[in-house]
Amino acid sequence: PTESGEEGKEDEKKGEGSAKNRHETQSLLDKG
Numbered sequence: 001p002t003e004s005g006e007e008g009k010e011d012e013k014k015g016e017g018s019a020k021n022r023h024e025t026q027s028l029l030d031k032g
Helices: 002-014 017-031
Strands: none
16 A cells, blocks of 8 residues: 555656546455
């Protein structure tokens, strides 16, 4: 989770975090 969070922050800065975060969130929701 730490690595993902850090990467997400950097991605968000670039503007691609939105899509990546969404995908990761969907995966987590799917896993329950």
